[in-house]
Amino acid sequence: MHKIWLIIQREYLTRVRKKSFIIMTFLTPLLLAAFMVIPAWLATISDSEDVVMVLDESGLFADKLESKEDLKIIPIAAGSLEQAKTAYQETDYTALLHIPKLDLDNPEGIRLYSKKNTSLQVKFRLENMLEKEIESQRFMASGIDREMLNKMKANVTMTTVNLSESGERDSNVWVTSGAGIIGAVIIYFFIFLYGVQIMRGVIEEKTNRIVEVMISSVKPFQLMMGKIVGIAGVGLTQFLLWVVLSTIVVGGVQAAFDIKPAPTPIEQMQAGRDLATGEESAQTQEESQANMLSEVSSAISNLNFPLLLGCFLFYFLGGYLLYGSLFGAIGAAVDNETDTQQFMFPITIPLIISFIMSYTVVIQNPDGPVAFWMSIIPFTSPIVMMVRIPFGVPASELLLSMGLLILGFIFTTWIASRIYRVGILMYGKKINYKELSKWLFYRV
Amino acid sequence: MSILKIDGVTKRYANHTALDNVSFDIPAGCIFGLLGPNGAGKTSLIRIITQITGADSGEIYFKGEKLRPSHIKDMGYLPEERGLYKKMKVGEQLLYLAQLKGLTKDEATARIKEWVVRFEIKEWMNKHIEDLSKGMQQKVQFMATVMHEPSLIILDEPFSGFDPINANLIKDEILRLRDNGATIIFSTHRMESVEELCDNIALINRSRKVLDGPVREIKDTYKTDTYQVIGNGQLLITSPDFEVLEQHDNHGVFRASIRLLDGASPNDLLRYLIQRVEVHSFVELVPSINDIFIRKVKETYHA
Known part of the structure; x- marks a missing residue:
């Protein structure tokens, strides 16, 4: 035990003191902060006022197109299109909107002239204004006025509620899936990044030829487990430092620049929808956004954090250990990194499949058969189960999955240690699967 | 007393036998040569x-x-395939390897200090292994092998890659360790390189032990009672007691290999020669371990 501890220490310390580790650890939160600040900063830049000149030859929209806070409308009293164009050329306005004489039933020929490409947003907003005006004129023509129409409009926001034994809880599909996906993504990358580090470490020991010196002092199994556990420590350290540093950096940036975080996907969705439904519902938009935010935060606070975090740590470590020992075995079986491809393939396939499935099939149907089986089988469960947990998973399924993961880990470690003890002393031999399977039953 | 007794050891791999019923003893406190060609086992x-x-x-x-x-933890092993962690500092590396051999941190630190003085490498302790020359790396490697003062030290092809100066340094260290009571096993296919160091040897060929024992006894067994004589004069041996195996004459100087026959003694030969020629040199031709090995291997093939 003492020797394993020494090995763990060495693996951990040499990696944590590496320049690349220190740089990565401090750079990532800074990049995160940059990702947060730069879009917000860009957003403030593009919020400059758009000015649109309008030449309305139809006379239908006179005074009806109103200036908005960031979209100013300047009507041109009269004149030809050519005159308007010349006038526009002399200004630095955003665009020139030309509305020819229109047939209300078939409004065609409206053009937007600009010096640069106009932003989609300006185009959408103008289109919206015109559409709405044309609509109300049509309503008028058929005897319905705007106010009556507004009374008839309905606005529905649905609140999703989880019914469980512990009572009703507001839930939010976005929050629930988000929590699971984030956990799954972290586990996926952790397994890959640090699994490959185990493999590299083993190859390094082999090519350095230190391995025989080592195993004349310690058992191959101790050497392998020491490396796997030591690197797990490195990963956890990096992860925790990222969480802490990111919180500090992001908090600091927010305080210093007083910037709202860049819009989350939810807000972006919302914004997109608002754009489509138009300007007139600004009030309702704000309202619904407020609703949404309170709904999100209540959904977040309703997530079962202790369970989520506990499961995350379990699957994080379980998945890493399961795959880590296999990566170690690959490192032992080959002489250099270029030979790893053929053995990496069968290991990466279940990881990639479970990653892809988790944000497609699993998230759409977290209780379906695919999600169920993938969250039970140890090779896919660390990623898939993380996605399912926020939606609620029966305790029996969770325990089955965890138990199988532990068994799976013991199984892969057994296989890996058999391959490892033979492989680390084998040089200059191209290994294939047949050879590997023989190693499992070698008497050493 | 033997420190190591090997008794009928057999080891088979998938498609060949590496060791076939090998037995021999290694006496304590000696330098033991485990000799044989590459792939012998x-x-x-x-x-x-x-x-x-x-x-x-x-x-x-x-x-x-x-x-x-x-x-x-009572053995020190320097494998033929040897190496160190390139990114570690010399001091850390030695400390780590010594601790893996069961020394406490304090013991290990104290031992490292002794060796640092002996090998005059104080200024390297904070250098990374990859920054050292190959000779320096080998010194560090040797230190790591014997740091925990094992009673059995096994060196596999110890001098391969050593420059002559470091090889001599290591030879002196090995003799010193032997005098302090350690047993050293040399494993090599270059038999001449360890002949003068070894007290005992075992010869292995094709996974079998060919012969073993003290070097002196083996040489006695395999000596052919042949003497090399160099001198002035016209040498013409007519006595039936001696057989001339080889003779060269060059401007009155001769060199001859002469074998004693039927219980004749070296002194008989010397007396016979002195009466006829002027003797400058008279040396017994002792077979080298290499010669013995080749002879022995031939015997086993013909048998």
């Missing part, structure tokens, strides 16, 4: 002694006890 045997692998059958006794894991 030397490294397989060493890996069994150092418990990196196990034997299929047969037993090994270390200091009279069946080999067990706790014996590992």
Whole structure:
């Protein structure tokens, strides 16, 4: 035990003191902060006022197109299109909107002239204004006025509620899936990044030829487990430092620049929808956004954090250990990194499949058969189960999955240690699967 | 007393036999040569002694006890394939390897200090291994092998890659360790390189032991009573007691290999020569271990 501890220490310390580790650890939160600040900063830049000149030859929209806070409308009293164009050329306005004489039933020929490409947003907003005006004129023509129409409009926001034994809880599909996906993504990358580090470490020991010196002092199994556990420590350290540093950096940036975080996907969705439904519902938009935010935060606070975090740590470590020992075995079986491809393939396939499935099939149907089986089988469960947990998973399924993961880990470690003890002393031999399977039953 | 007793050890791999019923003893406090051509089974045997692998059958006794894991810390092994962690500092590396051999941190630190003085490498301690020259790396490697003062030191091809100066330094260290009571096993295919160092040897060929014993006895057994004589004069041997195997004459100087026949003694030959020629040199032609090995291998093939 003492020797394993020494090995763990060495693996951990040499990696944590590496320049690349220190740089990565401090750079990532800074990049995160940059990702947060730069879009917000860009957003403030593009919020400059758009000015649109309008030449309305139809006379239908006179005074009806109103200036908005960031979209100013300047009507041109009269004149030809050519005159308007010349006038526009002399200004630095955003665009020139030309509305020819229109047939209300078939409004065609409206053009937007600009010096640069106009932003989609300006185009959408103008289109919206015109559409709405044309609509109300049509309503008028058929005897319905705007106010009556507004009374008839309905606005529905649905609140999703989880019914469980512990009572009703507001839930939010976005929050629930988000929590699971984030956990799954972290586990996926952790397994890959640090699994490959185990493999590299083993190859390094082999090519350095230190391995025989080592195993004349310690058992191959101790050497392998020491490396796997030591690197797990490195990963956890990096992860925790990222969480802490990111919180500090992001908090600091927010305080210093007083910037709202860049819009989350939810807000972006919302914004997109608002754009489509138009300007007139600004009030309702704000309202619904407020609703949404309170709904999100209540959904977040309703997530079962202790369970989520506990499961995350379990699957994080379980998945890493399961795959880590296999990566170690690959490192032992080959002489250099270029030979790893053929053995990496069968290991990466279940990881990639479970990653892809988790944000497609699993998230759409977290209780379906695919999600169920993938969250039970140890090779896919660390990623898939993380996605399912926020939606609620029966305790029996969770325990089955965890138990199988532990068994799976013991199984892969057994296989890996058999391959490892033979492989680390084998040089200059191209290994294939047949050879590997023989190693499992070698008497050493 | 033997420190290591190898008793009928056999080791088979998938498609060849590495060791076939090998038995011999290694006396304590000697320098022991484990000799044989490449692929004879030397490294397989060493890996069994150092418990990196196990034997299929047969037993090994270390200091009279069946080999067990706790014996590992009383052995020091310098493998043929050797290396160090390139990114580690010399001091850390030595400390790490010594601790893995069961020394406490304080013991290890104290021992490192001794060796640093002996090898005059104080200024390297904070250098990374990859920044050292190859000779320096080998010194560090040797230190790591003997740092924990094992009673059995196993060196596999110890001088391969050493420059002559460092090789001599290591030879002196090996003799010093032997005088302090350690037993040293040399494994090599370059037999002439260890002939003058070894007290005892075992010859292995094609997974079998060919012969073993003290070097002196072996040489006595295999000596052919042949003497090389160099001198002035016209040498013409007519006595039936001596047989001239080889003779060169050059401007009155001769050189001849002469074998004694039927119980004639070296003094008889000398007396016979002195009466006829002027003798400058009279040396017994002792077979080298290499010669003996080749002879022995030929015998086993013809048998």
